[in-house]
Amino acid sequence: MTKDENSRDHIQSLERGFQVLLAFDAERPNPSLAELAAATGLSRPAVRRILITLQSLGYVKGEGGHWSLTPRVLSIGQHYSASHAMIELSQPHLLRLAEQTSESASLAALDGTDVVYIGRVPVRRIMSINIAIGSRVPAYATSMGRVLLAWAPPKHVDEVIDAGLRPLTKNTVTDPEEFRRELRTVRAQGYSIVAGELEEGLLSVSAPVRDQSGTVIAALASSTSSGRATVDELRAEIAPLVVRTADAISADYGHRASGKAISTVHREHEGFF
């Protein structure tokens, strides 16, 4: 039995506050009070109280009966970045990788069944997807997700599979067994290549980034499109570079925290399995 949600330790107003904050959306950029009440299922006075509170905190702004988010909402994420030294450390490595490959470089972490971009150096506009820091994509269909899952506790993998491997393109791996086999391959070879499983024509290579204890905490990726490279080229030329860069980030991170550099050699058989 997991923690009870309706326990006395759950603060209703706080959850409601986030409900309202997250109700702002591409479809609802400037909602009225009534719209927000409808969208969240809360009463109008409740939403109003929340909005006034959020406004006093500087997160929303109301004018002319319509409300909108302020840039301060973006600053919330700074507290995540600031409390995870690896993000700042990885920046020069991301830049270098992007330069060397002339392709976008990304860093991501696992959050539930999604992968969240925590660092990124864009180079070209990749396909139709708008990727920015904080963006979420399903873990199962991306090379970064595969890497993170390959070294994650089995429980996470089960969760992802239970949530469903929906076909996003005709190439998406949707069979649980094939998926688990793929993760074993990733673990064995030390990197992941995914071609067109999230979006047609999108290619990416990804390798694990580790903390001091050797735990995989992030994935580094280089992304391109099928017009600019083939899977074989990625494997031969880009994959080693991505692995080396990921190892360099790990080394920086380990070195910084422990005072003694951790070997940058890829360690094949650590982790949770």
Next chain:
Amino acid sequence: MTKDENSRDHIQSLERGFQVLLAFDAERPNPSLAELAAATGLSRPAVRRILITLQSLGYVKGEGGHWSLTPRVLSIGQHYSASHAMIELSQPHLLRLAEQTSESASLAALDGTDVVYIGRVPVRRIMSINIAIGSRVPAYATSMGRVLLAWAPPKHVDEVIDAGLRPLTKNTVTDPEEFRRELRTVRAQGYSIVAGELEEGLLSVSAPVRDQSGTVIAALASSTSSGRATVDELRAEIAPLVVRTADAISADYGHRASGKAISTVHREHEGFF
């Protein structure tokens, strides 16, 4: 008289929730319950209730008596980006500007007396500052801040001046009258150049981005360092490019929203003054 903070419309628990969330920091990346209680001034049980709530929402994670933020915190900002179409629109323009200049390109909005980065294409590691989306810097000492203030309601300018123009380097403009004069110059010439007022050796050029109604809502900037360019070079070569790019973003934004393209010509005498 402004809105009363202690009114019945202020939700205490919501404010406290943010207090706890924002207590995570570079100095406090993995705080214990007691640390957070001390940092926020709240009682331990109160903090615990908040943490459990935030955990159930997926924003924090507790293990071994220590708590940390999850990447989901970064995703909150997506709601800001998604509800401001201009950010996505500007992406290709930022990339192009960064390519043309071989320097980092940024987009920022005003939040109180700070400027918040809402879009960015990094090219090199600029000096010591770690700039990412969501980062905040004092408006008065940056070219983007000057641009935003030059076209902002006078009230904003007063606020910034009242908050104090502290010298961040030996070049920082700190005299209110000189500062106001500088804003008038920016308004007249249509762009701002700031050299080493935020950080020694940091140079940037910035121009306004407007919405459909002509209101300046963001600033576009190109940044470099004194080792790579002089103020005169920026003025002659980069400034026109930044202005043109900012106008192009404005045009895209106006066009998209109104169905009819707005002229990309820089409009000198609109705004709030």
Next chain:
DNA sequence: ACCTCCTGTACGCTTTGCGTACACTCTGAC
């Protein structure tokens, strides 16, 4: 073994925050 510092939980009280209900404004239809 002791002491200290921490976390977790219980519990009764207060105050917070709730939603119903109503007054008011604005817009557009006719």
Next chain:
DNA sequence: GTCAGAGTGTACGCAAAGCGTACAGGAGGT
């Protein structure tokens, strides 16, 4: 012009949400 209709803002009494004190239990250091 008047009347709906849809929206916002406010009042208010009540339920319960959330509060902090107080205590129990653990881990780690001396």
